Amino acid sequence: MSVHLHEYILLIKELFGAGGFVMPPLFLCALLLWYGLGYRYWTMKSKRSMSIHDMLDFFSQNIDQSPRNIVEQAVQQGLALRNKGVNNLRRYLDEFFYVYLKEIKKFSVMTKTIVVVSPLLGLLGTVIGMIETFDSLGSMSLFTQSGGIAGGISQALISTQTGLAVAIPGMLIHSMLHKKQQKIERELLQIRELLCTQPTPFTQSSHLANQEKGSSS
Template identity: 50%
Template sequence: MTNTLQQLIDYFTDGGFVMPPLIIGTVILWWTLGYRMAALKTGTLKSPRTLVYRFLKGKMPTHNGVMVRVLHKGMKLRNKNVDNLRRYLDDAFSEEEREIQKYKTIISTIVIVAPLLGLLGTVSGMIETFESLGDMSLFSQSGGIAGGISQALITTQMGLAVSIPGLIVSGILNKKQKNIEIEIAQLKDLLCSPIPGEDEIVMKRND
């Protein structure tokens, strides 16, 4: 355990000055990705139309999620028979729509910047390598040829290790966000239109 920890410390030390920003960026990246994963939970796998009909039958979704919350808000407004329902739905759903977009920009920024920081470390390491070649110092206080090459490789690796997984997970979450936005728009259309069989369903439920 001690040896592994020491190897990690040596690894980050050899990476040079770009390693602390990359480590901080990694922590922020995965915290924000985790937040978006939680925010993008729909609470149900059913379509908006099915959700509305089940709601009318009194079969409320038991899990919490963005689609369940907007359904409750939307049906509550619809039952009030307010004029210009679409505008009220836009206002009621805006909080949820903002929530599913939260931290998207921060994630994109980190995914873009991380490889550039790695490249900066690579350039810095190569400069140190060429300077050491000038006086043929394989090892020196500043790192020498070996230290320069080590820094160049480590920072490149770290930058890509931060960026690539973040890019993949972010892409999956962005696709899920788009699907939720489409479903919210469909739910608005359903709530603003007459629902076939609504009166019969409500009467059966009340009997």
């Protein structure tokens, strides 16, 4: 195991040396990107097949049921507030749901920024590699300590490839997670509207009691 780890470390060192000084920032960008994407995926993971209406009915009858995702947490929180009969329910729901909205948006700006910056870092490495290539051509030094023409072209291609390798998968996954985020935002809005428009159990019981009093009189 230690032998394979040592080989991987040597391979990374060779890659950093071949790609120039833009490789460490690109490696850091890759780490931050996949950490942010993993966090967003875990936050917005969904294991359900019920609609919002069915979910409200289910958790109204199963209060102690553990929520499996952020939407179910919002449903339970909203039902708890509604059952308390709080005044101005919409304002309270906005305050509580803001926490969920903030959670699903976390690291969104960071991942989008890295997706944009990574190809630019690769392009910077390309320019530096081409400058080294033309310097070698100008001085007619085909072989230098930095690699000469071959070293400059290799650095240009490796840095460009690494920048694209970081950006393209990140862009695709970020796009899918952004669509998931928009879906959850619509669902939270739907939960709020349904909870605010549907009568509370307290209101329903009071209405039935008033009807019984009216019929008895």
